[in-house]
Amino acid sequence: MRVRAAVHRDIDVARIDNRLYSAFIEHMGRAIYSGIYEPGHPEADAHGFRRDVAAMVRDLQIPAIRYPGGNFVSAYRWEDGIGPKEDRPVRLDLAWRSKETNQVGINEFAVWAQDVDIEMMLAVNLGSRGLEEARDFVEYVNHPSGTYWSDLRRSHGVENPYDVKMWCLGNEMDGPWQIGHKEAKEYGRLADETAKALKALTPDAELIVCGSSNDEMPTYPDWEREVLEECYENVHYISLHKYFGNSSNDTLNFFGKVEETGRYIQSIAGVIDFVKAKKRAKNDVHICFDEWNVWYHIREEDSRRWHSWDWPEAPDLLEENYNFEDALFVASLLNEFIRRSDRVKIACIAQLVNVIAPIRAERGGPAWRQTIYWPYQMASLYGRGKALRVAVDGPTYDCHVADDVNYLDASAVHDDAGGALTLFLVNRHLSEPADLRFELTGFAGATIEFHKTMAGHDLRATNGPGREDIAMAQGSGLGVEDGVLGGSLPPLSYHVVRLRV
Structure with missing residues (x-):
């Protein structure tokens, strides 16, 4: 198939917020315990964190990480995770029907985050708790000294405050499954009052209010409107969540869900604009897409298991084995976030280790990179700068979730400071190569610095311990002549x- 595409140096979408490539980790399954933290493991450091996992995390150059949940946060007592470890209580986690030992709390997690050079984005419990507990948490984390909570932190060996800026006001409060689920107006009022209190403690805080858990919720998109009408002037982002799957074994329809996600973002952007106009507000609210990933391979099986098991500690849960098809999907979804970077400023892959994650780690054994690790890494490393608009003229297809889906999926990022233009390209056609002619207007003299590719794998092929066959490889067959990138x-x-450039 023949495909023409074009970018122009001066026709851009927005400057990308680096936090578009952030991550999420929750006290769930083995994400924390035997994921990032496993005392006694041959790779454990002095704090009990796995150095092999940390090295893979560092290679992703993740800007920020959302913690500690997720559904977990909606019944979490943050005070359980501070002070001497031997004094910390073991609690029943109602979200995932498991035991929480609290051996990793905010101070331990902060040590790990600093070690891997990631900024913390913390969530407060607005499910079973409320404004008072959120205020105490922020005071413990951010206030220098001279108060009960700040001095308690100092007594725990942390002299300087963490100065955390990003705070999530609960999690998925629209979901009936959530501990402390609330109606939209009720939650919006609570979020507004909590936001005002947190900004009194940390004036430059960035506050993230809960949007829809997915775009199939019966309350979507009225939920966003009702919530924002209560708190618009005091928040900075509204969160969106969406997980993807191919249970019907229809690859092209699976890939088409990227277009569905674009409609989701566009719809909520419209709600934001409506509320801003209705309230005559001056501030802008952006989108924080703080949970996204492929999740379907063992979802039904795991749901049956965790609803019946007897409160295990750090059980194997949601440990998806990602294949090559999933990697191609994740690459295209990241392209969509780049194309929508005028509205989506923060996005978090969910999750980071073991639980629906790009990194897997065996208890007492090795760690490895899953197939989806690589497009996530490529976007994080090279997708920083200005997103440019890409025009694509080529064959399309129709599927259940969308019509006129381009077989060639493309995004472009101009790193004007570094003098580089990066193209992220996915040929989604099942059998035909793309004969590409990509016009680079305004980039005279452009030369290829490198071309990396993932190609030629069976769609169901996976990686595993000691076997990372699906990874980025040296590409070939492309060249630049007279301002046009061409090849197959x-x-x-x-x-x-x-x-x-």
């Missing part, structure tokens, strides 16, 4: 082309 892209392939 194999079917079902992902490409990162970095041009020196």
Whole structure:
């Protein structure tokens, strides 16, 4: 198939917020315990954190990480995770029907986050708790000294405050499954009052209010409107969540869900604009897409298990084995976030280790990178700068979730400071290569710095311990002549082309 595409140096979407490539980790399954933290493991450091996992995390250059939940946060007592470890209570986690030992709390997690150079985005419990407990948490974390909570932190060996800026006001409060689920107006009022209190403690705080758990919720998109009408002037972001799957074994429909996600973002952007106009507000609210990933391979099986098991400690849960098809989907979804970076400023892959994650780690054994690790890493490393609009003219297809889906999925990022243009390309055609002609207007003299690719794998192929066959490889078959990138892209392939400009 023949495909023409074009970018223009001066036609951009927005400057990308680096936090578009953030992550999420929850006290759930083995994400924390035997994921990032496993005392006694051969790779454990002095604090009990796994150095092999930390090295893989560092290589992603993640800007920020959302913690400690997730559904877990809606019944969490943050005070359980501070002070001497031997004095910490073991609690029943109602969200995932398991035991929480509280051996990792805010101070331990902060040590890990600093070690891997990631900014913390913390969530407060607005499910079973409320404004008072949220205020205490922020005071413990952010106030320098001279008060009960700040001096308690100092007595725990943390002299300087963490100065955390990003605070999530609960999690998925629209969901009936949530501990402390609330109606939209009720939650919006609570979020507004909590936001005002947190800004009194941390004036430059960035506050994230709960949007819809997914775009199939019966309350969507009225939930966003009702919530924002209560708290618009005091928050900075509204969160969206969405997970993806291919249970019908229809690859093209699976890939088409990227277009569905674009509609989701566009719809909520419209709600935001409506509320801003209705309230005559001056401030802007952006989107924080703080949970996204592929999740379907063992979802039904795991749901049956966790609803019946007898409160295990750090059980194997939601440990998806990602295949090559999933990697191609994640590459395209990241392209969509880049294309929507005028509205989506923060996005968090959910989660980071073991639980629906790009990194897996065996108890007492090795860690490895799953297939989806690689497009996530490529976007994080090379997707920083200005997102440019990409025009694509080529064959399309119709599917259940969307019509006129381009077989060639493309995004472009201009790193003007670094003098580079990076193209992220996915040929989603099942059998035909893409004969590509990509016009680079305004980038005279562009030369290829590198071309990396993932191609030629069976869609169901996976990685495993000691076996990372699906990874980025050296690409070939592309060249630049007279301001045009040309060549052939194999079917079902992902490409990162970095041009020196």
